[in-house]
Amino acid sequence: MPQTITDIYLPRQAKVEQIEVENSQISTFVLAFCDHAYNDAFRYQPGQFMMVSMPHCGEAPISISSTPTRPGAIHLSVRRAGKLTAAMHGLRVGDTIGLRGPYGRPFPMEQLQKKDLLFVAGGIGLAPLRGVLDTCLDQRDQFGTLTVLYGSRTPSDIAFQTDLDMWREKGVDCRLTVDAAEPGWDAQVGLVTSLMDGLHPKLERSTALICGPPLMFRAVLGRLTAMGFRDEQVLTTMERHMKCGVGICRHCHMDGKLACVDGPVFSLAELRKLKIMEMED
Template sequence: MTTTQSTSPGPRTVQGADLPEDDPFLPRPAYVSEIRGETPGITTYRIEFADPDRAACYAYEPGQFNMLWMPGIGEVPISIASAPDEGPGILHTIRATGRVTNAMTSLKPKSPIGLRGPYGRGWPLKQAEGRDVLVVSGGLGLAPLRPVVLALLANRERYGKVILMHGARTPKDLLYDYEYESWSARGIETLITVDRGDAAWRGRVGVVPVLFNRVTIDPKRTLMMTCGPEVLMRFAVAEAIAREIPAGSIYYSLERNMHCAIGLCGHCQLGPDFVCKDGPVFDHSQTARFFSREHF
């Protein structure tokens, strides 16, 4: 299910932002320029800076996130879902789940919003060069991995075999399903599954980790990147380890409650690390002792 609304440039200010210009907590004035309904409860917003100079110097890596500020309501960390060459603006795919993200469902083309970022350490695309890449996602976990898929496609010759395993609860919950065919045609082995099919579904039924049985993996060559519900990531990591992919070649993106996003407040602490600054992408050799059953 997709619905799209778009518009030309909107307001140049965000009401209520009266912090000094160099304050790291200052959300920069931005506006929504396009809205796409993705799946039930999930929407993609294209957000553009009001100031073209700021837009010109904004650069990010796949896997980083922004803090989006709804004036008068609050701020939330949201992954960047677009590739740098998909501008203008930055795509954010958001599930309405609580106070701020529910309020975002009232956004319209031209609505003002605040944006600060990008933050965090992204996916290891450089380390993946010359290797096979396994991308494993569930549900909304594909949002921070979409820029990875696009980067792998843009530089396809730099990587070996690339496999995407993605799953959702039902066919209607499959994020970016309108892109799978093109990804597959351009050299990504794309395996899709759902927990429960419907009358029209002709694809695979089952959970994502079962897809490991459908592919051939060379553990020495393979680097895995995974994002999704933590239970899915835990099983994906177990499958990878069972196939002898080294812990240092297994990367996942973690979510924790965040406030400052710059390593100051401690809200997102995970052992000795701050998820906002040292993550959200971690490799399993770094975080294995915290990525265990007791944390779910």
């Protein structure tokens, strides 16, 4: 969407149309810009993010968790972390917030065409991948097999349950695990890597998309490498502290790259060229 240099920091008002409670810490906010013409023209790509502003809280980057194949509303799935996200959790349907964006380099959807896609996520990490998955389902003949490995701390912490059920109905191989079981849970217990045990992906046509906390990311990378995935076949989104979101303040600087404009989506091959990977080793 074209923006002039004068309005890059200007949020636009968006109305909360619906709130889906995912678990005690995560809710998905369905939003539409109050300016109907702007809302109708608004376009984005999976993996991009919005800068969200709330009165007295400043701004925070939040991934768009909906698919551009269903225009008219933007979904933001938000985990209660600090001041701004706690204020968002106090929102009611009909309230308004400020939004600017979309920003960032998205997932390379064209490169993913015809590929078997392995999504690996923990907790809120499923948010940026949700838009990719729904895009694949809306353009089903353009993608290969779809597999989701999703880890949560406990069964009560499982977010996106409605999506997981719907994806299963549509033929996605969704596998869940929890760190600690609760009464009534008779499925997998263990780290998300334990879901990789029985997987035999066709390496030559597979890509993995990972999003989750750093420890999970490390463990999953180790398993993917052992399975034979090359660095170019692994994509992730980088969470860095951000201020402007548009490449000016350089707050999200990573060894010459900016998470906000060069990312947040990176291949593992790109990340290995940055000192950041060594720092996180």
